[in-house]
Amino acid sequence: MKGEFHPPNLDQEFFPGEYYGDIIFNEFANGWFALDRFMLIRLLMAALLVVIFAVAMRNPKLVPSGLQNVVEYALDFVRVHIAEDILGKKEGRRFLPVIATIFFAVLFMNIPAIIPGMNVSPNSRIGMPIALAALGYVTMIYAGAKRYGFGKFIKSSVVIPNIPPALHILVVPIEFFSTFIMRPVTLALRLMANFLAGHLILVLLFSATNFFVWQMNGWTLMGGVTQLVAVLFTVYECIIIFLQAYIFALLVAVYIELSLNADAH
Template sequence: MAFKGEFHPPSIDYEFFPADQWLTGFAGDAFVLDRLMIVRLLMTVVLLGLFMFAMRNPRLVPRGMQNVAEVFLDFVRVHISEEILGKEQGRRFLPIIATIFFSVVAMNLPAIIPGLNISPNARIGFPLVLALLGYVTFIYAGSKRYGFAKFVKASVVIPNLPPALHLLVVPIELVSTFILRPATLTIRLMANMLAGHLILVLLFSATNFFFWQFNGWSLIAVGTSLLSVAFTLFELLVIFLQAYIFALLVAVYIDLALHAESH
């Protein structure tokens, strides 16, 4: 049996830097929108809409969407915020940590939503914004408790070291604490979502290729289809896992800032 069709190779350049843009020529192109920015705005509206709908009429005994929203909020509060920071500081920084967690989830989900098929977190912009939010938060937490200068000193100077070793250790601690933390947060999230997207593109493209271009290899196309579905389910796990890791690390950095003197 011969299949008639045409294989269309994927264009990664077009997906991440699409030619179609909106609001060009307005305010010096300051508000230009491309496909990924549209997806970001869409998922932001969806996330806000879901929480507004869930909490539109809160009840003491939650049910329906309020119950779902509170289950997820309790997960972030109990298993991330209070687990790392304790009850008092956990509740204090919960709004930031919860915002980061749900933002990462919302921006990761388009990777497996048909019609969107790409995570905005696979491009560096949004992960960098979230990393800078965490960065500012832990610097604020440490500066608020110790004062900025004392916080920086406590973060980079390890007590009871021989004086000569400070010449080596202080620059390492300075780079590790104040430069590498936001960089590693950004790259970890972006790289994981980019890698997942590329693997899905390759699997679905292989299915398309074997089915239309090599009719006798259609059984291989069935195999790559099954692998595509399996990896999509795995990517769903990665979506939540990356949100958990990102929020957890921000909580850890805040805790380290709050206890900088016990470095």
């Protein structure tokens, strides 16, 4: 069996500043509107999300069916099992638009990881996770500031009552760092790292299959093993696609709940 092995090269996707061959509009407005494959996938999935909800809800029926039924079931899942479970019915419904937006945005941006021809989640580059984490971060601060006032909210979040005054010198910076820096940072990094790692593992598995089959003819059977593992890992990625959307939205809801009850430190 003859063929040619092509080693994987991630520079073109994860370090686009070093490669401009797949970027369009790079010369327009000094590159402010340049679009590479990641951005095109992001725009495509965002458009698909908007179209699905627009079509499902363009003529809603009292007894839903078809696409409307699927969309309403998905929204009810977010409302009941994330928003209301964490925030209660009143506050859950109040913050449902933000939580649902984050859940479906993460979910749809994760899906391309297993779509042939795309093969990568836009969330595996840090830009989209930062934007989603920023939305959750702003909502968290808004929730607390709206209830207590901005100054009292910050104080309630970082000052632990009934501890020796001298310990505040140590505790306040730690609480501030944990609450207002680590929360959005860990949200963004967790999402990016999961799909970056998943993408790298799939690249290595399929590249190993390519290598064993086309270059190491005597190792063709091993190529079958790596192909099987790659397929199984793809199935596992299907679970991670949903799980990471659920975890991201759930943590945003938890952070909002903590802001709403900042005085109960």
